[in-house]
Amino acid sequence: MIEASAAPGLFVALFLPWLCGCIWVRWLLRRTKRCNAFIVLGQGYFAGMFLTTLVIRLWDLAGSYLNFWGIAAVMACIAALRVLLLIVRTQPAGMQSANAAIPRWQIAVAMLLLALIAWRYLTLLQELLLRPLFAWDSWMNWVPKAIVWFHSGALVNFISPEAWLQYPGSGAYTLGNRQATFYPITVPLIQLWGMLAVGNWDHSTVYLPWLMAPLALGLALFGHLRLAGVPFLFAVIACYLLLSLPYLNVHSVLAGYADIWVASAFGLAVCALYEWRQTRHWAWGALLLVLALFCSELKEPGLVLAMILVVCGARVWFALKPTVELALLGLVGIVLALALVIGIRVDVPYLGQFGLQGGVMELGRLGQFELEFHDVSRPFLKSFYVMINWNLLWYLLLPYALYRIFRGGLTRIPPDEVLAMLGAIAFVGVIFVFSKYYVAALNYVTLNRALLYPVPALIFCIFLGFKQRVYL
């Protein structure tokens, strides 16, 4: 275990961002009149972790040596600011409770499922704490940056191997995987936060957020489903299905990858998108944008996921008539067809270049992809239906999707949250079917990691289908 002197730092590192996030998410969402404690706790965790990474960046930008308690003080001040505002405003917050009668047998079933979740996460906790950092990309791509920053006390640059060889100074580093040099830095910052807290770059407790993230995701999922009117037991079942997924568990226990964060941020953004569509309240729109930004700052595919979220959010904002949308879609289709023939390239500030020319697609920081069909159906089917990665999720999805399609009519445009989720699945499909990354599907290196991104949103969308109906 860690030394006793590091315990307060660890406690603060784990719970201060969560507290700070909860306080501000609560501030943001309480005005929507559609919120509950589970949403505040779940969304608050991710908001808090994102905020922490931003504060670390600002701290470094200010030229200060990275100091845990200094950064923690800033976080505490941000949290205290809201508490202060609450005191200055003497009006008490209005409270409204919605009673929902829950039969005892449903409580019993829920307790059973919660016990299974508790058993699972206690097992994962022990494994996480006992084992030194294990997962390959963690120690190859993500953690090295955090280790360097931890030792140097500043967010020193990582540059390409070629630039490193010619670099005259002593302040630059490069990684053993050249692409990883340019990966977004939010995940290493999360790791750095833990390292600064325990004063050690090499301790398993640094990776506890990888265990807390799915739990916070589960809380938010439950809260959003309940808010949407999904019966209690269905909301609990949704959480159980999500949190028991073997592949999600693996990304908690073999910690250090970015994927569990991307999946969580995208999933929660889809939840916010649903509320944004329901209420059109700016607070949900703001949360959606924050989560989209978080998504884009976690990993390169997160950039595309963020764009999907922003497009779907804009669709809610503009609320165009179906005929106008169809016309726009037609226009986009024509532009794409023209682009395939004559080529097109657009420079988007911050996101990079996007284009389509001569069978080559360019997606901002993600780079260029030669579009060519590759048959990757076998690894997809094997991962969905043979391996234990997703338990029975994809088996259950198939009849459910057919049921929804025929029940909802084939011509109706799905709601925005479903469009966002389908957009993410389509993105994953296009990348593996039409780009050079098909190899990573054939050997399963990144197939399931990419499939993880839409899974929380998928479970949310499935269970939205059970809202406001008496099934049990």
Add this chain to the structure above:
Amino acid sequence: MSTPTYVIVRHRIDGGDKGMENVNPPILVMLSRALLALATSALLLFITFVVYLNFRIAGTDEHVAPIAIAGKSMQAVVGSAESRGEALAITAYHAEQGELSAAAVWRGRFQAADYPLLAYQIGTVFPGPEFKLIWRTTRDPDVLHNTQLSVADNELSWLDLSRIPEWQGTVVELGVYAFANAADDALSIDHLSLETLGWHGALASHWTDWTAFRGWTTRSINFLYGTVDEHALSPVVVAAAWTALAIGVLLIAGLFAGGLQPGALVAVLLVPWICVDLLWQRELMSQLTQTRSQFAGKTLEQKHLADIDGNIYRYITRLKNDVLPKTPTRVIVLHNSQGHNFERLKAQYYLLPHRVYNFGRKPPKSGLATVDYILVLGEIPGLEFDLQTSKLVWKKGKRSLAVEQVDKESMGALFRVAPDRVAPDRGAPDRVAPDRLQSRGVEGGHHDDRG
């Protein structure tokens, strides 16, 4: 300003503190329907399995007597062993090139096709050594065939040999090969039993496939089979078939008894999921047992030394503590590999916060002016250190670089780029002057990002 409203969903438990008498009778009906549907479905699956098995064994000789091989009837051929009761206990492992191994065999004669099933019980302290079944046939007696045996905690385990292509011909030698983690790893072979294919043995072999310890690998983060290998029948497929049949039973029952009950449907969907989940939990618990035996009660350093990369950790930590400067310095790591290699990347990880360039088999053609050290991991063909001239030499002597060897051991060698060859001003153009280096360029600067 209007007061914002904050909605809290407060759950009220229906029924208060009343007892089970308040459970709605339809719930019990629903639950019993679901369980009945699942039981019927399981029965149908079992019947299908038995029918398939009979179809599969049609034409084989059912009257072949099983071959029971007691551990004491085997003899050690690698390491040493002694009989303890009916079992054979390994008393010492053979050590060679850092590997601890032991093997014991039974010699006889039988047709592999007659015995598609193996039952075995091997006693150890879990997770213990890694086991393989080994055998020789008359067709190619010099070849030692082998297949992985599952590591179970002293339980009777089963292996379906019929799915192993090499299991054919006349077998004349059969045994167990073990790779130990430590010299005192306990191991006793209780018995091996070769059997004909029956429903009990076939089911048991599937159970072994699903429950045997697999352990984390570097690929676990990418996918999880859920079985000992990819050719085994997946529990997910079985659970899906179980669910589908149960839904079918529910639908048929619904036609005759008041329609489909959604609650029963949910239960039918949930129970197989939970069963697969419990299998996964069992795997995690086995993993935790192994992890505890490997790491519990150890310091961070001891944990690293006990890990799969313990040799790299030990080597790099020694270099950092005893040889390299305490302040971060520039190090080039060379290794005889292409792409992402575990050893070289782990070396870089442990070298941090030293500034590491980790590409290629030979020194890069430019940029050496800023480099302080070169770490050569393992042997690299074509790259040699000339002790007399104190130069790293490669390309059959056409290229060289003046260095000072500061450390050498079996894991690798560390060289300091000769101070007199390095320009004092790092901002100046590359002034390292390896013989003909600048004029001819250097091979080996290959960068590979696959992985």
